Structures are given as structure tokens and as C-alpha cells.
Amino acid sequence: MDLGRIGIWSRAFAHGDRGRAREAAAELEELGYGTLWLGGSPGLNPRGDLVTTAELLAATGRTVVAPACVSIWHQPATELAATYHALPADHRERLLLGLGVSHPQFEQRYQRPYTALRGYLDALDGSTPVLPRGVRFLGAHGPHMTRLAAARCAGVHPHLTVPAHTAAARTLLGDGPLLAPSVSVVRAASPSEARARARAALAPYLAQPNYANSWLRCGFGADDLAERGSDRLIDALFTWGTPERVGERAAARIADHLAAGADHVAVQVVTDQLHAFPLDEWRALAGELLPSRT
Numbered sequence: 001m002d003l004g005r006i007g008i009w010s011r012a013f014a015h016g017d018r019g020r021a022r023e024a025a026a027e028l029e030e031l032g033y034g035t036l037w038l039g040g041s042p043g044l045n046p047r048g049d050l051v052t053t054a055e056l057l058a059a060t061g062r063t064v065v066a067p068a069c070v071s072i073w074h075q076p077a078t079e080l081a082a083t084y085h086a087l088p089a090d091h092r093e094r095l096l097l098g099l100g101v102s103h104p105q106f107e108q109r110y111q112r113p114y115t116a117l118r119g120y121l122d123a124l125d126g127s128t129p130v131l132p133r134g135v136r137f138l139g140a141h142g143p144h145m146t147r148l149a150a151a152r153c154a155g156v157h158p159h160l161t162v163p164a165h166t167a168a169a170r171t172l173l174g175d176g177p178l179l180a181p182s183v184s185v186v187r188a189a190s191p192s193e194a195r196a197r198a199r200a201a202l203a204p205y206l207a208q209p210n211y212a213n214s215w216l217r218c219g220f221g222a223d224d225l226a227e228r229g230s231d232r233l234i235d236a237l238f239t240w241g242t243p244e245r246v247g248e249r250a251a252a253r254i255a256d257h258l259a260a261g262a263d264h265v266a267v268q269v270v271t272d273q274l275h276a277f278p279l280d281e282w283r284a285l286a287g288e289l290l291p292s293r294t
Contacts, residue, residue: 002064003064004032004035005034007034007035007265007266007267008266008282009039009068009159009266010278013025013038013052016275022055022058022059026059026060028063029061029062029063031282031286031290032290035266036064038056038066050070053065053067063094064094067098068137068159069098069100069138070097072100072101076123077120080124081127082127085129085131095135097136099139114148121148124136133153135154137149137157139156141161141210141214142214143168146169146173149177155173155180156179157181157182158181158214160205161182161214162218164219165218166257166262167260168217169181178264180265181265184238184239184270185238185250186239186241187240187241187242187284189242189243194240195231198237199234201238202229202237206228212225215233220233220236238270246285251288251289254267267289269281269282269285
């Protein structure tokens with residue numbers, strides 16, 4: 001499965017207007033982006049919308065579509081496997097299924113996430129027909145989940161991380177498994193505007209232990225995570241700049257992740273509208289990030 005080097009991560013694909021999502025998917029394919037990552041929000045759309053996934057696969061001909069991530073608490077393994085196999089064979093060839101454990105405040109049944117996820121993978125392996133290991137990945141941030149992904153899945157897709165995390169994840173995964181971090185981009189005229197928009201996007205994640213622990217392991221301190229996040233944390237997690245400079249800076253940040261061991265990087269464009277399709281920004285970034293496109 002060819003993900004390409006650069007993809008687009010957006011909540012709009014999962015939560016925005018479905019007609020606009022299909023149109024945007026077709027244009028992004030023409031621009032040369034290799035993968036569409038259906039981003040979610042903590043506590044929002046916990047099942048993952050596989051109907052939307054099927055529509056995006058139908059609207060494209062080459063692009064990989066990757067819902068990230070389906071909550072194991074809301075999508076039974078046998079049901080997920082059956083839904084996957086109900087898709088046309090040519091669509092299944094371009095589908096990556098992300099699996100995640102969500103967060104305790106959103107799940108009444110949340111307990112022992114590692115054990116629960118391992119059991120869920122056992123159920124997928126035992127489903128009839130089986131859901132292949134090569135089409136599933138984990139939204140993993142910590143070392144235990146990353147090792148589990150290396151043994152049982154195609155790889156990992158960590159969100160809101162830094163190149164140091166990518167390097168550590170590659171060491172844990174070894175050669176072969178997919179490592180596809182994200183890079184978040186803010187197009188703004190001033191540092192204050194950019195950081196304000198970034199902080200609004202970061203807010204739902206600051207209180208999540210798995211995210212917080214991943215940042216602490218990468219050298220950030222408790223003071224960086226306090227309040228709405230320090231400038232140091234914001235500048236490390238978000239690439240920002242004026243419309244004239246942000247593409248160049250995004251390309252440099254992506255290059256850092258690739259040099260650290262990433263196979264693919266998913267680009268999130270952060271705007272003030274959570275479920276909007278920032279086509280102008282995606283088009284402009286294509287010129288910087290996809291110079292070889294035809």
C-alpha cells in the first residue's frame with residue numbers, strides 16, 4: 001500500500017459536510033497528497049465513520065484513506081472486520097484502519113487500555129474472515145503500545161509529536177513497520193495569532209495522560225503543560241508562519257520527521273473552523289510540499 005510521503009489530516013473528513021468531503025478528497029488526490037487521515041476529536045464520533053470512509057474511497061482512485069482512530073470501546077472487533085470485508089476489493093487495497101483506546105473521561109468502560117487493546121487485536125485475528133494485520137495501525141504514543149503495534153499491526157500514527165518522539169518510536173518499531181506522525185501547520189500573520197490558534201487546537205489534548213506523558217518523555221516539563229501550554233511547547237508541536245513563509249517552515253519540519261525515521265507525514269492545517277475544508281491552504285502547501293507532482 002503506497003501512502004506517499006505526504007498526506008492530509010483533517011477532522012472535516014469525519015465530521016464535516018460529506019459532499020464537500022468527497023469533493024475535497026478528489027482534489028487532494030489531484031494535488032498529489034498520498035493519504036487522507038480522518039482525524040477525530042477526544043469524545044467526538046467514537047465509532048469512527050466507516051460509511052464516510054467508503055464514500056472517500058469511492059471518490060478517489062489512488063489515495064489511501066485512513067480513519068484515525070476507531071475506538072475499540074464502540075466498534076466490536078467482529079463488526080469492524082465484517083464492515084471491512086463488505087467493501088469492494090479495490091477499496092480495501094487503499095484502506096488503513098486506525099485503532100485507539102480513546103480517553104477515560106469519555107468511556108464508561110475504560111480500564112486497562114493495553115490489555116483491552118491486545119484483546120481486541122486477538123478478536124480481530126480470530127474473526128472470520130480475518131482483518132489482516134497489514135491494514136490496521138495504532139494511534140500509539142507510549143512505548144508499550146508502540147511495541148504492540150510493531151508485533152501485531154502495520155505500524156503507528158502518533159499525533160501532536162516532535163521529531164524526537166519519531167526517533168524514539170522508530171527505535172521501538174525497528175525496521176519495517178509504518179511510522180506516520182503528523183505535523184500541524186498554522187497559517188497566520190503574527191506570532192500571537194498563530195499561537196492563539198494553536199492553543200485552541202491543543203486544548204482538548206493537554207489534559208490527556210497519553211499525550212502529556214509523551215511530551216514529558218521528550219524533554220518538556222510540567223510547566224510547559226500548565227495553563228494552555230508554554231510557547232516552547234506550542235512552537236515545538238505547531239509549525240506556524242505567514243502565508244509566504246509557512247510552507248517553507250512546514251517542509252523543514254516534515255524533513256526533520258523523515259530524517260528521524262518517519263515513512264510518511266500527515267499534515268494538519270489548523271484553522272479557526274474545526275470542521276472546515278481549508279482548500280486554499282492545502283493548495284498553497286502542495287507547491288512547497290509536493291514539488292514533483294504533475
